Amino acid sequence: QVQLQESGPGLVKPSQTLSLTCTVSGGSISSGDYYWSWIRQPPGKGLEWIGYIYYSGSTYYNPSLKSRVTISVDTSKNQFSLKLSSVTAADTAVYYCARYHYYDSSGEFDYWGQGTLVTVSS
Amino acid sequence: QSVLTQPPSASGTPGQRVTISCSGSSSNIGSNTVNWYQQLPGTAPKLLIYSNNQRPSGVPDRFSGSKSGTSASLAISGLQSEDEADYYCAAWDDSLNGLYVFGTGTKVTVL
Numbered sequence: 355q356v357q358l359q360e361s362g363p364g365l366v367k368p369s370q371t372l373s374l375t376c377t378v379s380g381g382s383i384s385s386g387d388y389y390w391s392w393i394r395q396p397p398g399k400g401l402e403w404i405g406y407i408y409y410s411g412s413t414y415y416n417p418s419l420k421s422r423v424t425i426s427v428d429t430s431k432n433q434f435s436l437k438l439s440s441v442t443a444a445d446t447a448v449y450y451c452a453r454y455h456y457y458d459s460s461g462e463f464d465y466w467g468q469g470t471l472v473t474v475s476s
Numbered sequence: 477q478s479v480l481t482q483p484p485s486a487s488g489t490p491g492q493r494v495t496i497s498c499s500g501s502s503s504n505i506g507s508n509t510v511n512w513y514q515q516l517p518g519t520a521p522k523l524l525i526y527s528n529n530q531r532p533s534g535v536p537d538r539f540s541g542s543k544s545g546t547s548a549s550l551a552i553s554g555l556q557s558e559d560e561a562d563y564y565c566a567a568w569d570d571s572l573n574g575l576y577v578f579g580t581g582t583k584v585t586v587l
Contacts, residue, residue, distance in 0.1 A: 400478060401513075401521065401564055401578040417572050450520055460568075462511040462526040469520050 356381040358451045358467035366445075366474050372438040376451030376467060383432045384409040389454040390434045391463065392425060394447040402447075406454055407434055441474045448472075479504060480565055480579035487585040488555045496582045498548040498565030504577060508568040510548040512541055513578075515562040524563070525550065552584070560586045 362374035376390070383390060391406035405415035407425045415423050424437040438445060448471050452463040481499045488494040498510065512525035523532050525541035528548065538559075540551045548567075552559055565579035 400581045401566075403576040403578070414574070416575060460509045460527065462523055462566075463513070463521075464523050464526075464532065466520040466522070 356453060356465045358453065358465060360449060360451050360467045360470040362470060362472070364471060364473060366441055366472060367476050368442055368474055369440055372436070372441050372445060372449075372472055372474070374436045374449055374451075374470065374472070376434050376436075378432045378434075378453075383427065383434065384429050387456060389414075389456055389461075390425075390427065391452045391454045392436045393450045393452055393463070393466075394445075395450070395469075396444075396447045404436065404438075404449075443474050446472065446474045478580045479569060479577050480567065482563075482565060482579040482582045484580070485583045485585065487587055488552075489587045490555055490557065492555045493551060493553045494555055494584060495552075496550045496563055496565075496584070498550070498579050500546050500548070500567065502546055503571045504546075504567045504569040505543065505548055506546040507570055510541065510543050511566045512539075512548075512550045513564045513566065515564065516558075517561065521564065555586055557586045560584060 357379045359377045366372045389406040392404040407413045422439045427434040448469040450469045451467040453465040455461050455464045509527045513521040514524040515521040528543040529541045538554045563582045569575045569577045
């Protein structure tokens with residue numbers, strides 16, 4: 355059974371960079387059929403896809419966040435990470451990592467981490 | 477603001493059938509498959525339906541999905557108290573160089 359676990363600071367100051375890591379267990383991050391993703395949910399609001407990365411390092415980002423987002427992968431540690439720069443209070447959210455199962459130009463998020471709340475505040 | 481529109485709420489009594497709609501456009505639902513996610517209170521979303529109408533292993537057959545044109549629907553038959561949750565539709569949108577979009581979400585209440 356694949357499991358994903360987010361880790362990182364729960365509090366980030368405005369204008370700084372938010373950094374989170376997702377550790378994958380029960381399966382290899384180098385499996386060819388999957389992309390590794392970040393999704394966020396502001397308190398009381400809906401879900402927003404941030405972006406994803408393939409084990410080779412290829413990335414794809416939400417155009418609205420692209421200028422501030424970097425997703426990277428460390429296959430040796432079976433981890434992938436998110437960096438979001440120049441954060442504001444609007445970036446306060448529960449951040450989820452998730453596995454995207456890709457096939458036939460389609461796919462779905464089939465496994466999710468439990469989520470971690472990141473608050474942007476001075 | 478999401479491009480996939482859902483009703484904010486839906487409700488029913490135990491045993492009833494509840495249907496949730498998801499309205500999109502030709503660039504998303506009209507040209508891509510739809511997924512549905514269930515989010516129980518205080519938990520992470522869980523995949524409920526994929527490829528318009530497929531259930532992952534372990535999802536009860538009380539849940540069913542359908543798609544027609546630029547709209548999709550999720551039906552819950554034989555509503556149970558444990559179905560009280562938020563439900564989100566989702567699909568790729570081919571505009572803006574591709575974007576995975578979630579619906580606005582529907583809160584299902586079991587009366």
